[in-house]
Amino acid sequence: MNLKQLSHMLSLSQTTVSRALNGYPEVNEETRRRVMDAAKRHGYRPNPSARRLATGKSGMIGYVLPTGNAVDIDPHFVEFLSGLGDYARSHELDLVLSPADADDQETTYRRIVANRQVDAVYISSPRPADRRLALVNTLGIPFIVHGRSEGFEFDYPYLDIDNEGAFHEAARLLVQLGHQRLALINGDDRETFAIHRERGVRRALVASGLALGERHICSATMTEENGYRAARRLLEESEAPTAIVCSSLIMALGVVRAVRDLGLTIPGDLSLVAHDDVFPWLRPENFPVPLSTTRSSIRLAGARVAERLAARISGLEERARGEVWPVDLVVRGSVAGAP
Amino acid sequence: MNLKQLSHMLSLSQTTVSRALNGYPEVNEETRRRVMDAAKRHGYRPNPSARRLATGKSGMIGYVLPTGNAVDIDPHFVEFLSGLGDYARSHELDLVLSPADADDQETTYRRIVANRQVDAVYISSPRPADRRLALVNTLGIPFIVHGRSEGFEFDYPYLDIDNEGAFHEAARLLVQLGHQRLALINGDDRETFAIHRERGVRRALVASGLALGERHICSATMTEENGYRAARRLLEESEAPTAIVCSSLIMALGVVRAVRDLGLTIPGDLSLVAHDDVFPWLRPENFPVPLSTTRSSIRLAGARVAERLAARISGLEERARGEVWPVDLVVRGSVAGAP
DNA sequence: CGAAAAAGCCAAAGCGCTTTGGAAGGCTCT
DNA sequence: AGAGCCTTCCAAAGCGCTTTGGCTTTTTCG
Numbered sequence: 001m002n003l004k005q006l007s008h009m010l011s012l013s014q015t016t017v018s019r020a021l022n023g024y025p026e027v028n029e030e031t032r033r034r035v036m037d038a039a040k041r042h043g044y045r046p047n048p049s050a051r052r053l054a055t056g057k058s059g060m061i062g063y064v065l066p067t068g069n070a071v072d073i074d075p076h077f078v079e080f081l082s083g084l085g086d087y088a089r090s091h092e093l094d095l096v097l098s099p100a101d102a103d104d105q106e107t108t109y110r111r112i113v114a115n116r117q118v119d120a121v122y123i124s125s126p127r128p129a130d131r132r133l134a135l136v137n138t139l140g141i142p143f144i145v146h147g148r149s150e151g152f153e154f155d156y157p158y159l160d161i162d163n164e165g166a167f168h169e170a171a172r173l174l175v176q177l178g179h180q181r182l183a184l185i186n187g188d189d190r191e192t193f194a195i196h197r198e199r200g201v202r203r204a205l206v207a208s209g210l211a212l213g214e215r216h217i218c219s220a221t222m223t224e225e226n227g228y229r230a231a232r233r234l235l236e237e238s239e240a241p242t243a244i245v246c247s248s249l250i251m252a253l254g255v256v257r258a259v260r261d262l263g264l265t266i267p268g269d270l271s272l273v274a275h276d277d278v279f280p281w282l283r284p285e286n287f288p289v290p291l292s293t294t295r296s297s298i299r300l301a302g303a304r305v306a307e308r309l310a311a312r313i314s315g316l317e318e319r320a321r322g323e324v325w326p327v328d329l330v331v332r333g334s335v336a337g338a339p
Numbered sequence: 340m341n342l343k344q345l346s347h348m349l350s351l352s353q354t355t356v357s358r359a360l361n362g363y364p365e366v367n368e369e370t371r372r373r374v375m376d377a378a379k380r381h382g383y384r385p386n387p388s389a390r391r392l393a394t395g396k397s398g399m400i401g402y403v404l405p406t407g408n409a410v411d412i413d414p415h416f417v418e419f420l421s422g423l424g425d426y427a428r429s430h431e432l433d434l435v436l437s438p439a440d441a442d443d444q445e446t447t448y449r450r451i452v453a454n455r456q457v458d459a460v461y462i463s464s465p466r467p468a469d470r471r472l473a474l475v476n477t478l479g480i481p482f483i484v485h486g487r488s489e490g491f492e493f494d495y496p497y498l499d500i501d502n503e504g505a506f507h508e509a510a511r512l513l514v515q516l517g518h519q520r521l522a523l524i525n526g527d528d529r530e531t532f533a534i535h536r537e538r539g540v541r542r543a544l545v546a547s548g549l550a551l552g553e554r555h556i557c558s559a560t561m562t563e564e565n566g567y568r569a570a571r572r573l574l575e576e577s578e579a580p581t582a583i584v585c586s587s588l589i590m591a592l593g594v595v596r597a598v599r600d601l602g603l604t605i606p607g608d609l610s611l612v613a614h615d616d617v618f619p620w621l622r623p624e625n626f627p628v629p630l631s632t633t634r635s636s637i638r639l640a641g642a643r644v645a646e647r648l649a650a651r652i653s654g655l656e657e658r659a660r661g662e663v664w665p666v667d668l669v670v671r672g673s674v675a676g677a678p
Numbered sequence: 679c680g681a682a683a684a685a686g687c688c689a690a691a692g693c694g695c696t697t698t699g700g701a702a703g704g705c706t707c708t
Numbered sequence: 709a710g711a712g713c714c715t716t717c718c719a720a721a722g723c724g725c726t727t728t729g730g731c732t733t734t735t736t737c738g
Contacts (some may be wrong), residue, residue, distance in 0.1 A: 002694055013718045028716060048454045049391040053723045056388075058700060060435070067424035072619040075558040078417040085406035085438035094456070096399070099424030103694035115387045117433070223620040250620050253592070257627060278409040281562040281589050288596055343726055357726060367686060389724035493691045619693050684735070691728075698721075705714070 063120030066102035083302025155320040166294035166327035167200030178338035183241035189219035228255025243271040267336035290332035401457030405441035422641025438571035442463035458626035505666035506539030520581035530556035566593025582610040629671035
């Protein structure tokens, strides 16, 4: 059933039927009703391919997925996706994942824009002066950044959590508990979120006349193994930290293991706070010692990004405003006074 | 730059240019070269929307993503996606994720087929007599199942690992080590993979005159917490098992924690084998006691599924054949003779 | 050598929608 | 009453590609 047939059986022109269906004003309300009704009765659904060709809009949002042999997709991605899906589902928005060589995403961005494959894109894990950002900005496709970049002239729309504030709070708590030697086990420090977190910790320490020693800061991909390694390195030093702030629950697993291997205890010998993105399959309260966390649901962020993307597409959101979510500090058993 | 312009500047018809570009035989080789050359020089790229409208092919593969408030996307998904992306990238294949209400995926399948949004789909986590399978089969869209269903009249193309064989091997090893009371901590037992795994364990036990007691089998979503709960329940029984086979590394985390909480040791009091889908961020050799596993890279499976989907689309793969991958049993420190 | 077949190209008709540029009819207003 | 203005609809022209059917020209072969 296509427009032609439908309009024919209504003895109307395609123009009118199309307009009636798409809510244009220049059609009589009664006619509109008739059309709507017939459309529903015959299960008419406009052919998206045709509509796309005519309008250039696809009704889909895009994400360029960095891939490669040595490239692993972040497990956070799937939670973010859950949230995105939650919103997208109710709006019949589809998501197009365009896999790209991690070292050359530009080609892919150009392709999906040139091909008008999607109406908007989102960008995640941005770095300072991230080239993708500059690119999509000049390409002129609506976008939203999940996270933040730095060092751009122009404003851009983003959704981020207050990483600096969260880690500032966490570090401040530890300092208040008397800890003098803090360490930070961070994610990849080329990414902005990691930079902000470090900044937060630094700021808290400086405020109390302390400092974050060069060797008390580790940064690596957020795997269990890297958490373990970092923790071992830190804890075997002479000036071992008495408290660690850690960028992810997965790394925290490794930290806990290292602590055990060294015959230490939490929070007796070491206080630990980690950031929790809220995975359904790994919860901080279920750690051997319930883990204090800075918590922010990445899933909710996904839903919000989808919502704002939809708003940008439909022109409801004009300004390139940033949105920063506060982060909860949840104190559990893994922190205590300095030994 | 579109076809019209290009053909005009070559003084050829659109027909010929189109055919030259798409490798049709009825065009002179020299002409083809000229066309190809000009196309490249001017950076001509056929407009996919137009091509879609004309051919009905989209050059994309689809996946219906079950979502909902209480629905969590499996973390395995992201690894599978990595693999899929690895292949898709080199073939300019995009992946469309269509979020659907987990309880009504049919509508979404019908929509993406009716709209010709994608050329093929894949289905994951199938259950016996899975309705999605029957649906896509009748809808006539090319598809591949990652995993297996059961109880269908028709053949369908799938890629699965030998879950039954793997768990049979694992259980057999434990039996050979003298274990008499085995337990299985399984994933959601409505899914085929879980059924197969249980079958494997059962078969190994029966072969030695043993049995898998009703209460020695747990099944739940594969989270750390569920692993913990199951393990506690099992180990606090009077007839506690001396060996556990576990369906996932994430659950195994919980098992290890439970063992610790109860003051037991691995492998002294309990032998443990888990299935490892090969996550980059959580490796069995890094468990407190290196974990014995049945190993199969879900990422490789993703790549293979993409490859076969492409083959199906282009008509290279005709028959609905199943492909079953063997699984490695990797023995590490977490197994020992029965106490 | 002439008929039949093959090679190489083209014009035009789709694909199914949106949108432009009217046009007809009824209304208001002077 | 006639100019001017809404209201409501329509025919037709895109969007940019593929594909059908047909038309020359060249090659093949008895």
